[in-house]
Structure formats: structure tokens, C-alpha cells
Amino acid sequence: MAYITCDNLTYSYPLSEEPVLNDLSFEAQKGEFIGIVGQNGSGKTTFCHALRGFAPLFYKGEFSGQITLAEKKIHEMKRLSDIADLVGYVFQNPFTQMSGIEETVFQEMAFGLENLGLPKEKIINNVTRTLTDLGLTSIQDKHPLYLSGGQQQKVALGSVLAMNPEILIADEPTSQLDPAATKEIFSLLKENQKNGKTIFLVEHKIDLLYEYATRILIIHEGKIVVDDKPEIAFLDDRLAMFGVEMPNILALGQLLKETYSLDFLPTKQQEIEEVLLFYRDRK
Ligand SMILES: Nc1ncnc2c1ncn2[C@@H]1O[C@H](COP(=O)(O)OP(=O)(O)OP(=O)(O)O)[C@@H](O)[C@H]1O
Structure with missing residues (x-):
């Protein structure tokens, strides 16, 4: 059994007309660094609240489905304190x-x-x-x-x-930080992941997510519509429809591939540099 499983999560806040999470299923292994992206209002924060039982335990509303974290059945949990030492949650607003x-x-x-x-x-x-x-x-x-x-x-x-905590869920934890401090935080999260922690990070800074995450979930209208390694997820044809931008490295890689008719797509900074140096030195 996977370390984390979500089966058919459907959730509506008390006053929502439509479900905010819509039959969402997902599983993850221990030690993944999962970036969560999607346009405003797509349900990223709500998904995080569901993962740690806050929706519905704190927010109430209607919930169906099953969530298991490290063999703990979150959907059967009666108190949020039951997982206080397992899951750490960093709010969007400090x-x-x-x-x-x-x-x-x-x-x-x-x-x-x-x-x-x-x-x-x-x-x-x-x-x-x-x-x-x-x-x-x-x-x-x-x-x-x-x-x-x-x-x-x-x-x-x-x-x-x-x-x-073994599982860390952070909702835009760098929104008020400058670029240098933001990078420090990403590195710190990466270190935690390398030490076996599982990280969920909601972020709009896709260039950094591309560099640090091991997996990307794109959430759209309460569903996970893309779930893959960053170098595949961020090449999805439907990115614009989901309100997600392509990381700069990938956009540059595509441009180089087109310009020089490469038979591969450079997806890493080092590959891009190698292509540029190769064509510069041929001149
Ligand atoms: N406490 C709440 N009560 C009722 N509706 C809510 C509540 N919190 C969020 N919503 C609604 O649920 C939907 C999803 O919101 P959510 O915050 O999960 O999206 P998000 O993808 O994290 O957005 P953002 O990128 O803007 O933070 C939105 O329509 C929002 O208005």
C-alpha cells in the first residue's frame, strides 16, 4: 500500500454550491517532493486541508472518500490532534x-x-x-x-x-520572501525530502518547483488533471487552459530545439548551456 492514498475525494464547504474537490484520487510514496499548481480557486489549498483532515473536521461541509497517511485513516479521524506529530502544515498567511x-x-x-x-x-x-x-x-x-x-x-x-513532521504541507510559504530567501527555503525543503520527509508544496513559482520538486500535480476545478515528473507535467499541451505557465528552462529548451532542429529537447540548464556553447563554437 502507498504511504499516502486519497480515494475519490469529494468535498464541499458549508456554503459552496458546487463541490470544491471533485472525485479526486491520488497516491504518493514516502520521500516525494510534490509541487501543487493550478489557477486561483482551483482547489489547491482545499486539497491540502483535506489531506490533513482540516476539511471537513474544522471547516465542516460535506466530505466523501478516503484518505490514508502512513496507515492512519484520516477520514475516520475524530480530532485534528491525532496527527499533530505526523503532519506539519504551513499556512498561506503566516x-x-x-x-x-x-x-x-x-x-x-x-x-x-x-x-x-x-x-x-x-x-x-x-x-x-x-x-x-x-x-x-x-x-x-x-x-x-x-x-x-x-x-x-x-x-x-x-x-x-x-x-x-514526516509529512510537510506548505501553502505558498515563500510568498513574502525575497528571491534569495525563497531559494534558501526551497533548499531547506529539499534537504528535508532527502532526509526521507514527504513534502507537499503549493506554489506559483514554477521555475523553482521545476528545479526542486520530484513530481507535479496540476489541479483544475477540484481534480488532479496532470500528475507527472516536472519535465513531463510542464510540457502538457493544456497548461494554458489550466492557468499554469511553462518554466523558463523548458520554454528556452523548446526554442533551441526549434531554432537548431535538435533531435532532443534540452530540459536542464546544463543541457541548454551545452547546446549554446556547441553552436557558438561552430561559428
Ligand atoms: N472556507 C471556505 N468556505 C467556502 N468556500 C471556500 C472556502 N475556502 C475556499 N473556498 C472556495 O473554494 C474554492 C477553492 O479554493 P482554494 O483556496 O482551495 O483554491 P486555491 O487553488 O488554493 O486558490 P489560490 O491559488 O487563490 O489560493 C474557491 O472557489 C474558494 O472560493
């Missing part, structure tokens, strides 16, 4: 994530670990490591509510990473 009661960044990042009842020494180790990973050590004594949007976003992510 403000939603903040406890609102902790007075320093350090305490904020320790909050979830304390709720899990971990020993003090482990809490201190995890938080200290995460602060270093995210370059937040210098602001560890600041009040979380007096940080910039980007800093808050890093703290929100850190408070989840500190819990070291």
Missing part, C-alpha cells in the same frame, strides 16, 4: 499560524513542541537547530508580531519544521 500568545520568536517556535509534550532539552535542541537553518538566530528574542512579513513567514515555517 499570521494565521502565529499562536498570538508567545512573546519571543524562540517561544513561538517552541509552542508546537511543547503541545506535543516533548522533553525540554529536545525542544531547545530542535528550536535552536531550526533557528540556525532559517538564519533567524539574531531575532530569536524579538516579539513575533513585530517582525516583517518575510520574517514572520520564516518563523511560521520554522515552528512547523522544528516539530520535524
Whole structure:
């Protein structure tokens, strides 16, 4: 059995007229880095909420189908706390994530670990490591509510990473970060994946998803319409219809293939450089 399975998920929020998830099925193995893309309102966030039981447990509404994460039947779960140590969730808006009661960044990042009842020494180790990973050590004594949007976003992510969950679901966790910090976060997520964690990342930054994800899901009208390796998913003929752009590397690869009548499509930066150098040196 796959590590994660979703069978025929159909879900409507209490006030939605149509289902937001529409007979959606999917499975994943442990250690995948799954990028989720699709146009606004296609159901990406809702799919993430369903994965960790928030829809319907928190949002209510009508739900049918089955979800299993690491053999836990999420659709039969009665309390969200039942999977608090298995699934970490990073909200689109960091403000939603903040406890609102902790007075320093350090305490904020320790909050979830304390709720899990971990020993003090482990809490201190995890938080200290995460602060270093995210370059937040210098602001560890600041009040979380007096940080910039980007800093808050890093703290929100850190408070989840500190819990070291096996499955990490992050909804646009870099939306308020500059390009350098965004890349750092992608690298950190990649490191987590290499350590065996399973990552779900909702993102509009497709160039980075192309570089880091191992698999891409395109969601359209509540269904997964494309599910493949990035170099195949992002070549789908229907991308424009699904409101998804092609990564720059692939667009450039296609242009080179056309220009030089190549018998292959360069899909990596290194291949593109090799083609360019080859034709430059022939001149
Ligand atoms: N709490 C809610 N109650 C009712 N409808 C909701 C709720 N949250 C989202 N929706 C609706 O569900 C649909 C899917 O929304 P969702 O946020 O899952 O899409 P998305 O693909 O993540 O969009 P975006 O890229 O804009 O974040 C939209 O029509 C949205 O208006």
C-alpha cells in the first residue's frame, strides 16, 4: 500500500454550491517532493486541508472518500490532534499560524513542541537547530508580531519544521520572501525530502518547483488533471487552459530545439548551456 492514498475525494464547504474537490484520487510514496499548481480557486489549498483532515473536521461541509497517511485513516479521524506529530502544515498567511500568545520568536517556535509534550532539552535542541537553518538566530528574542512579513513567514515555517513532521504541507510559504530567501527555503525543503520527509508544496513559482520538486500535480476545478515528473507535467499541451505557465528552462529548451532542429529537447540548464556553447563554437 502507498504511504499516502486519497480515494475519490469529494468535498464541499458549508456554503459552496458546487463541490470544491471533485472525485479526486491520488497516491504518493514516502520521500516525494510534490509541487501543487493550478489557477486561483482551483482547489489547491482545499486539497491540502483535506489531506490533513482540516476539511471537513474544522471547516465542516460535506466530505466523501478516503484518505490514508502512513496507515492512519484520516477520514475516520475524530480530532485534528491525532496527527499533530505526523503532519506539519504551513499556512498561506503566516499570521494565521502565529499562536498570538508567545512573546519571543524562540517561544513561538517552541509552542508546537511543547503541545506535543516533548522533553525540554529536545525542544531547545530542535528550536535552536531550526533557528540556525532559517538564519533567524539574531531575532530569536524579538516579539513575533513585530517582525516583517518575510520574517514572520520564516518563523511560521520554522515552528512547523522544528516539530520535524514526516509529512510537510506548505501553502505558498515563500510568498513574502525575497528571491534569495525563497531559494534558501526551497533548499531547506529539499534537504528535508532527502532526509526521507514527504513534502507537499503549493506554489506559483514554477521555475523553482521545476528545479526542486520530484513530481507535479496540476489541479483544475477540484481534480488532479496532470500528475507527472516536472519535465513531463510542464510540457502538457493544456497548461494554458489550466492557468499554469511553462518554466523558463523548458520554454528556452523548446526554442533551441526549434531554432537548431535538435533531435532532443534540452530540459536542464546544463543541457541548454551545452547546446549554446556547441553552436557558438561552430561559428
Ligand atoms: N472556507 C471556505 N468556505 C467556502 N468556500 C471556500 C472556502 N475556502 C475556499 N473556498 C472556495 O473554494 C474554492 C477553492 O479554493 P482554494 O483556496 O482551495 O483554491 P486555491 O487553488 O488554493 O486558490 P489560490 O491559488 O487563490 O489560493 C474557491 O472557489 C474558494 O472560493
